[in-house]
Amino acid sequence: MVIKRADNSLFTPIDPSKKVIDDIQRPSLSVWKDTLLSIMRNKLALLGFFLLAIIVFLALFGPSMVPFSPSEQNLTKTNLPPSVEHWFGTDNLGRDMWTRSWYGARVSLIIGIVAALIDLILGVIVGGVSGYMAGRGKKGDRIDGLLMRIVEVLYGIPYLLIVILLMVIMEPGITAIIIALSVTGWVGMARIIRGQILQLKSQEYVQAAEKLGTSHTKIISRHLLPNTMGIIIVNLTFTIPTAIFAESFLSFLGLGVQAPFASWGTMANDALGVILSGQWWRLFFPGFLISLTMFAFNVFGDGIQDALDPRDRK
Amino acid sequence: MYILKRFFTMILTIWVIATLTFVMMKFIPGDPFASDADVLPEEVLNNMRAKYNLDKPIAVQYVLYIKDLVSLDLGPSIQSRTRSVNDIILSGFPPSALLGAQALVLALVFGLLLGIIAALYHNRFIDYLAMIIAIIGISIPSFILAPLLIKFFSVEWGLFPVATWGTWKHTVLPSLALASMPLAVVARFMRSSMIEVMNANYIKTADAKGLSTAGIVIKHGIRNAILPVVSFIGPLFASLITGTFVIEKIFAIPGIGRYFVDSIFNRDYPVIMGTTIFFSVILVVTLFLIDISYRLIDPRISLTSKEG
Numbered sequence: 001m002v003i004k005r006a007d008n009s010l011f012t013p014i015d016p017s018k019k020v021i022d023d024i025q026r027p028s029l030s031v032w033k034d035t036l037l038s039i040m041r042n043k044l045a046l047l048g049f050f051l052l053a054i055i056v057f058l059a060l061f062g063p064s065m066v067p068f069s070p071s072e073q074n075l076t077k078t079n080l081p082p083s084v085e086h087w088f089g090t091d092n093l094g095r096d097m098w099t100r101s102w103y104g105a106r107v108s109l110i111i112g113i114v115a116a117l118i119d120l121i122l123g124v125i126v127g128g129v130s131g132y133m134a135g136r137g138k139k140g141d142r143i144d145g146l147l148m149r150i151v152e153v154l155y156g157i158p159y160l161l162i163v164i165l166l167m168v169i170m171e172p173g174i175t176a177i178i179i180a181l182s183v184t185g186w187v188g189m190a191r192i193i194r195g196q197i198l199q200l201k202s203q204e205y206v207q208a209a210e211k212l213g214t215s216h217t218k219i220i221s222r223h224l225l226p227n228t229m230g231i232i233i234v235n236l237t238f239t240i241p242t243a244i245f246a247e248s249f250l251s252f253l254g255l256g257v258q259a260p261f262a263s264w265g266t267m268a269n270d271a272l273g274v275i276l277s278g279q280w281w282r283l284f285f286p287g288f289l290i291s292l293t294m295f296a297f298n299v300f301g302d303g304i305q306d307a308l309d310p311r312d313r314k
Numbered sequence: 315m316y317i318l319k320r321f322f323t324m325i326l327t328i329w330v331i332a333t334l335t336f337v338m339m340k341f342i343p344g345d346p347f348a349s350d351a352d353v354l355p356e357e358v359l360n361n362m363r364a365k366y367n368l369d370k371p372i373a374v375q376y377v378l379y380i381k382d383l384v385s386l387d388l389g390p391s392i393q394s395r396t397r398s399v400n401d402i403i404l405s406g407f408p409p410s411a412l413l414g415a416q417a418l419v420l421a422l423v424f425g426l427l428l429g430i431i432a433a434l435y436h437n438r439f440i441d442y443l444a445m446i447i448a449i450i451g452i453s454i455p456s457f458i459l460a461p462l463l464i465k466f467f468s469v470e471w472g473l474f475p476v477a478t479w480g481t482w483k484h485t486v487l488p489s490l491a492l493a494s495m496p497l498a499v500v501a502r503f504m505r506s507s508m509i510e511v512m513n514a515n516y517i518k519t520a521d522a523k524g525l526s527t528a529g530i531v532i533k534h535g536i537r538n539a540i541l542p543v544v545s546f547i548g549p550l551f552a553s554l555i556t557g558t559f560v561i562e563k564i565f566a567i568p569g570i571g572r573y574f575v576d577s578i579f580n581r582d583y584p585v586i587m588g589t590t591i592f593f594s595v596i597l598v599v600t601l602f603l604i605d606i607s608y609r610l611i612d613p614r615i616s617l618t619s620k621e622g
Contacts, residue, residue, distance in 0.1 A: 004412065058536050137614040145323065149323060149330075152594075152601060153331050153334065154394050156327070156331035156590065156593065156594035157331055157338070157594075158335065160575060162338070163588070164342055165341060165580065168343060187549075188549060190548070191545050194545070195544065195545035195608060198608060199541050201613040230510055231507060233506075234506045235503075236384055238452060238499055238502070241455075245455040249560070251561075252457070253575070253579075269457070270456055270462060290453055290455075294453040298445070298452075302604075305506065309327055
């Protein structure tokens, strides 16, 4: 057997200024194009998107379609069922439920979406770093330990105490509610992402990226987080309703959106006392709008998740 | 070694929570005796403040509190003058814990089942049905679900008692109301990660070897997919077994859930601290157990450098 001697000229060190380590990634621009195309093909996701668009449109322009203001009381027209004049009926103070519903939509949607975005950003960063650093030398353990202890402390401190303290410092309103929800809200997301990253980081593609010298930040952002996308999106679709309900719970305690402003949560709350008396529209419309919004967010989220998953591609 | 280290950090964490809560609580304006201020003479009020150390500087109050805490004495309640915080927790915890545990079991069993079935029939009718059930569960908050349950199951059909506490029948409706949201969340998490896992190569290998679907799901699928659910139920467990304000109020259950809220509104300082510390202990122990269980579920996970 003749062993061919390797030609030494073939073994030259690569030029370190030419970054070849990123070659194992897919070009990132086409991912979003792919995603968009995939969502366009997914009928349920499109339905979710259009529902959200309609809800946002009505939140912006719904109140101006009828000649009532959300706080205008009319005691001669209390507790009317839906009619041509009052599309969603009136409440116990004779206020038009249609206008109140869409004003409520603004408050609830802003609180839900902003709280969810803050949760997403903080939760992803802390969870990603914590999970990746755990088991990576003494320093890594320390970072993970510290971040997770902060999470535990924020879980442990009574959230109402934070809310009341914020109300003392700043005036009650949407901003105070959003801050209060965000201070403690992101910790759940962080724990769940950390758990996922702990499981994923022993996978071969992560080891490969590490051996090729990819930086920690890039491994987390390009390899680990995209693979937790499904869980992130699912978690996000709960953060929004959780925030909307947390706001209504605060309103129930007198700490939320103050009258005469309305939110879906406060409207549902006000209606609880009259469920048994047959005024179904009082609970039905805010409840139905909450459920419809959640449905839309969920199917749209599912569509994004399916679209972002390259393994699912046909 | 790892466990010992975690034990000390747990104590440290609880101390930090206790201190921050103490500081925040003192920053909120208000007085536990505000409702008595009009009826009682000044001297009586001063005596009462002295009894609860409220006349001393805040730093002294803090040191006295931590001293009591070390000897596991959570102090007297200001609001219910005859009971200590320890009494309140000892009598209120069992009902709350029972409800919370039942709700958690319900949410886990049916949530996992729903999620797994939905994932196996991905994008088919059963999947849509299961997810619509889950979305309804998420969309209806417990404070709306609970009155509806009472209206139908108790008032109209008379199957379960309306409220209060006593037999097992009393626990059914509150447990259902508590379980609906976590059930839906568990189902959605499980579905999402199960869909990913069922696409993995080792599942295809198992399938190619001729393993039955049930075998694949139980041996390979669930174990690899369950981690997000495990992460989720840790904090959930802690908050469920320490009771919930809304459910305990609606069903008139003598649990500890309401003390978390009422004590803050009454400025009942020892109860605020007591319930917070009690919750924190359960929380940090649960989160520690969750961290340990990660390794049992997936041995590839290493939490510290020495183990890995």
